[in-house]
Amino acid sequence: MNSIIHNFYQAFDQLDAETMVGYYHKNIVFEDPAFGILKDDRAKNMWRMLCLSQKKNQFNVVASNITVNENNGSAHWEAHYVFSQTGRKVHNKIDANFEFKDGKIIKHTDYFNLHNWSKQALGFKGYLIGGTSFFKRKLNAQTNRLLTKFENK
Numbered sequence: 448m449n450s451i452i453h454n455f456y457q458a459f460d461q462l463d464a465e466t467m468v469g470y471y472h473k474n475i476v477f478e479d480p481a482f483g484i485l486k487d488d489r490a491k492n493m494w495r496m497l498c499l500s501q502k503k504n505q506f507n508v509v510a511s512n513i514t515v516n517e518n519n520g521s522a523h524w525e526a527h528y529v530f531s532q533t534g535r536k537v538h539n540k541i542d543a544n545f546e547f548k549d550g551k552i553i554k555h556t557d558y559f560n561l562h563n564w565s566k567q568a569l570g571f572k573g574y575l576i577g578g579t580s581f582f583k584r585k586l587n588a589q590t591n592r593l594l595t596k597f598e599n600k
Contacts, residue, residue: 456510464498472551479557520545530568
């Protein structure tokens with residue numbers, strides 16, 4: 448299972464969404480502060496959309512502290528990228544938890560400080576409102592609209 452997590456993030460660093468989603472169980476449940484809860488193909492399509500959106504940008508992912516047992520795993524990962532809507536550089540630090548079933552990832556939860564992310568991605572506006580539940584709801588709605596638009600193409 449250690450190699451699954453390592454290979455997942457190596458594929459992400461290479462923006463190889465198909466390899467990434469190949470490690471996901473068909474009943475995957477993904478959750479993070481930006482998208483909320485995504486299930487099945489929607490979770491897989493989120494990675495496809497994110498990888499495609501970064502193809503022409505400077506993008507880097509490094510995973511560390513990968514720990515696993517037969518049912519669970521965790522990792523710390525850091526992403527460096529340019530937020531497309533503002534052109535601002537982001538260095539996001541994320542802790543991930545995984546659950547495995549049938550040799551694949553069935554649950555993937557990413558945790559990161561949304562307020563810190565919003566300050567980097569949005570600047571002063573993010574500093575002012577990025578720590579609020581209002582901002583989180585608006586961001587979830589926006590990211591899910593973008594995902595739906597991506598899926599409808």
